[in-house]
Amino acid sequence: MPPASILVAEDQTDIRDLLVLNLKGAGYDVHAVADGPSALASQAERASDLLILDLMMPGLDGLEVCKALRARGRSAPILMLTAKSTELDRVLGLELGADDYLTKPFSLAELLARVKALLRRAELLRAAQADARDRTEAIRNGDLEIWPAKRQVRIAGRTVEFTALEFDLLLHFANHPGRVFSRAQLLDAVWGYTHDGYEHTVTTHINRLRSKLEADPMRPEVILTVRGAGYKMREAPR
Amino acid sequence: MSVRLKIALTILATGVVTALLVIATVLMAFQRFEREVTFQRASAFLMRVSMTYADVLEQWRRQPGPAFNAWLRNLVLYEPDTQLYVLAPDGTVLASSGQARLAPGFRVSIGPVLATMKLAREHPGRTPFVMGDDPERMDADAVVAAEPLGERRSAEPSGYLYLVAHRDSGARWEALRSSFAVPSLVLIALIVAFASVLAMLVIASITRPLQRLTAAVSTLSERGLEAGSTADAAMLLPRAGGDELGRLTAAFEMMLATVRRQWDALRGLDRFRREGVSNLSHDLRSPLTATAACLETLDARWTADEARAQDRALLEVALRNTRNAARLVQSLGDLAKLDEPEFRLNAVLVDVDELLGDIRLRFAERAAQRGIALRTEGPAADAQALHAMVDVELFERAIANLVDNALKFCPRGATVTLSARRAEGGVEVCVHDDGPGIDATELPHLFDRYFRGRSSVAPATGEGGQGLGLAIVKRIVDLHGGKVAATSAPGAGTRITWLLPARGTSFA
Numbered sequence: 050m051p052p053a054s055i056l057v058a059e060d061q062t063d064i065r066d067l068l069v070l071n072l073k074g075a076g077y078d079v080h081a082v083a084d085g086p087s088a089l090a091s092q093a094e095r096a097s098d099l100l101i102l103d104l105m106m107p108g109l110d111g112l113e114v115c116k117a118l119r120a121r122g123r124s125a126p127i128l129m130l131t132a133k134s135t136e137l138d139r140v141l142g143l144e145l146g147a148d149d150y151l152t153k154p155f156s157l158a159e160l161l162a163r164v165k166a167l168l169r170r171a172e173l174l175r176a177a178q179a180d181a182r183d184r185t186e187a188i189r190n191g192d193l194e195i196w197p198a199k200r201q202v203r204i205a206g207r208t209v210e211f212t213a214l215e216f217d218l219l220l221h222f223a224n225h226p227g228r229v230f231s232r233a234q235l236l237d238a239v240w241g242y243t244h245d246g247y248e249h250t251v252t253t254h255i256n257r258l259r260s261k262l263e264a265d266p267m268r269p270e271v272i273l274t275v276r277g278a279g280y281k282m283r284e285a286p287r
Numbered sequence: 288m289s290v291r292l293k294i295a296l297t298i299l300a301t302g303v304v305t306a307l308l309v310i311a312t313v314l315m316a317f318q319r320f321e322r323e324v325t326f327q328r329a330s331a332f333l334m335r336v337s338m339t340y341a342d343v344l345e346q347w348r349r350q351p352g353p354a355f356n357a358w359l360r361n362l363v364l365y366e367p368d369t370q371l372y373v374l375a376p377d378g379t380v381l382a383s384s385g386q387a388r389l390a391p392g393f394r395v396s397i398g399p400v401l402a403t404m405k406l407a408r409e410h411p412g413r414t415p416f417v418m419g420d421d422p423e424r425m426d427a428d429a430v431v432a433a434e435p436l437g438e439r440r441s442a443e444p445s446g447y448l449y450l451v452a453h454r455d456s457g458a459r460w461e462a463l464r465s466s467f468a469v470p471s472l473v474l475i476a477l478i479v480a481f482a483s484v485l486a487m488l489v490i491a492s493i494t495r496p497l498q499r500l501t502a503a504v505s506t507l508s509e510r511g512l513e514a515g516s517t518a519d520a521a522m523l524l525p526r527a528g529g530d531e532l533g534r535l536t537a538a539f540e541m542m543l544a545t546v547r548r549q550w551d552a553l554r555g556l557d558r559f560r561r562e563g564v565s566n567l568s569h570d571l572r573s574p575l576t577a578t579a580a581c582l583e584t585l586d587a588r589w590t591a592d593e594a595r596a597q598d599r600a601l602l603e604v605a606l607r608n609t610r611n612a613a614r615l616v617q618s619l620g621d622l623a624k625l626d627e628p629e630f631r632l633n634a635v636l637v638d639v640d641e642l643l644g645d646i647r648l649r650f651a652e653r654a655a656q657r658g659i660a661l662r663t664e665g666p667a668a669d670a671q672a673l674h675a676m677v678d679v680e681l682f683e684r685a686i687a688n689l690v691d692n693a694l695k696f697c698p699r700g701a702t703v704t705l706s707a708r709r710a711e712g713g714v715e716v717c718v719h720d721d722g723p724g725i726d727a728t729e730l731p732h733l734f735d736r737y738f739r740g741r742s743s744v745a746p747a748t749g750e751g752g753q754g755l756g757l758a759i760v761k762r763i764v765d766l767h768g769g770k771v772a773a774t775s776a777p778g779a780g781t782r783i784t785w786l787l788p789a790r791g792t793s794f795a
Contacts, residue, residue: 064580067577067580071587074584153572153573154572154575154617156610157583250680266636277644279648
């Protein structure tokens with residue numbers, strides 16, 4: 050199996066060179082560009098397995114590159130580098146299509162860990178999607194029906210809209226009813242992150258899931274809290 | 288009581304008093320007029336009697352008693368409310384036309400008798416009136432007239448003819464009411480009411496600018512000097528006229544303009560400072576990233592090289608310091624972001640207790656490594672869940688900073704407890720440790736920016752050691768409209784309490 054290919058788009062030469070040096074050192078096939086348009090051109094030509102984009106770049110910035118790539122339907126994971134913490138929510142809301150982000154200053158070890166996690170997650174996702182495509186049957190839990198292939202959820206026969214991440218989180222719970230997951234485990238399994246300080250995203254998403262799933266989100270009955278351990282989905286009632 | 292009401296009441300009271308005085312004066316004038324008319328009529332009547340019957344006294348002497356009395360009664364037959372008496376020179380009633388039986392030797396005071404004759408003599412035709420005794424009703428005076436009897440030229444009359452015109456006061460009131468008083472009373476009341484309404488309109492026009500001025504001032508005090516409120520207050524201001532209120536308004540407007548100018552200047556300065564910090568933090572990120580990445584690369588390369596062991600030790604110092612600087616830069620940037628007036632919480636309703644459990648889980652490994660027991664103490668299992676509106680990310684960051692601090696400063700074997708309970712007006716979240724505690728002199732400054740507390744303890748890495756961790760906590764608490772307080776005693780641990788307002792309410 051050939052090494053994974055990575056596209057680095059970063060306008061600051063020092064950082065770009067260091068990234069290339071270390072990613073090559075870690076055994077990846079690295080290609081680097083200095084601005085947004087070149088990143089788009091390169092991706093069209095080479096179709097790298099993973100992109101590392103700087104948020105602030107001349108020409109097209111990272112978000113715009115992200116949007117353009119998503120519009121073309123490319124599914125390679127994107128790791129966004131940003132110096133602007135104010136943009137985090139938007140980047141991370143994934144409405145713009147980034148899969149993960151790192152704020153400058155970051156450590157190289159962390160960057161390499163994220164790259165590894167993202168590639169692994171992309172692999173898992175491909176497998177899961179292949180798996181889901183084959184699963185035309187619904188996962189049922191009480192009046193909850195989840196159709197993995199169609200990515201559709203019905204509650205008591207009524208279709209409810211979920212964002213991609215909410216759906217992935219729900220599917221993860223539904224695939225393992227009764228099993229308890231800590232926030233860190235969910236972050237790893239669903240988001241593909243392995244780092245500390247981001248668990249609140251899980252809380253936020255569980256909150257949103259509950260507001261859509263539960264009759265009374267204040268007294269959840271589907272996604273249950275196990276104090277001191279984490280969260281689980283109720284076991285399907287017989 | 289508002290000034291407007293006070294003035295209105297004053298005017299109303301003045302009007303009523305005026306009306307009463309006017310009515311009393313009118314009544315008195317009417318009474319006086321009536322008495323004068325009565326007196327003139329009585330005098331003329333007496334004059335006629337004395338002209339016609341020059342020998343009244345003689346007649347009485349001839350046949351005193353009922354027959355004479357009947358003759359007297361005949362004289363006043365056509366004079367209503369009038370009684371005629373014959374008096375001795377000292378005022379003793381000798382004969383009377385009235386039915387009432389008088390005590391023998393009954394006397395009326397002689398003063399008025401003499402006065403009426405003097406009046407008739409000195410001001411003929413233009414007489415006022417005289418009040419004298421009424422033998423039939425001694426409790427009230429009546430209009431009287433008198434005419435001397437006996438020898439016409441003698442200085443000492445041998446008796447008097449005495450006339451008492453006693454109008455029944457009830458009848459008089461009746462006459463007043465029917466002929467004169469009622470329409471005038473209504474008129475007077477109408478005039479007073481009209482004057483009062485007019486006065487109130489005038490007062491309203493005077494106090495309206497005052498009310499608007501008050502509204503403008505209270506708009507300012509409610510909303511502070513935030514953008515827009517000064518313009519709103521200025522809009523509420525009345526048009527400045529030339530009077531005292533107009534000058535007050537103009538002065539207020541000028542003050543508002545001055546305050547607004549200074550406020551804008553301050554805000555501009557504050558924005559400049561915040562943006563400066565934000566930009567600095569931003570600009571420092573890339574060089575710090577590059578530096579740290581270089582050092583890390585070198586470190587990775589030298590790991591395997593035994594000969595580089597000493598160099599690697601130096602490298603580690605450089606890397607550690609670079610990372611501390613990077614964290615500080617990040618905290619500064621975050622604090623600047625939280626300080627932005629445009630910053631809005633992304634608040635959702637969450638179970639605080641559940642969140643604390645998750646935070647404990649997140650720090651469990653680190654606490655275990657440091658030999659510190661980290662536990663949560665929730666409400667009783669049957670208690671209602673503790674829901675509150677919080678920004679999950681910021682709430683977790685604040686609690687994480689507090690836990691981080693506690694873990695840093697507590698020795699092995701200590702216990703750090705996270706707890707939440709329902710408190711008056713909201714939810715109280717508490718981070719408690721039984722560590723070394725904080726000195727009383729440091730406690731009041733704990734949440735101040737750049738205050739480096741716990742100076743006796745070696746500075747730690749991360750936010751806490753840079754004097755920004757607790758400032759960020761404070762800012763997050765403020766953004767949530769809550770309150771944070773720390774209690775501690777050296778050796779007895781530290782308790783930091785965050786009172787989160789219940790849904791939607793604020794303690795501010």
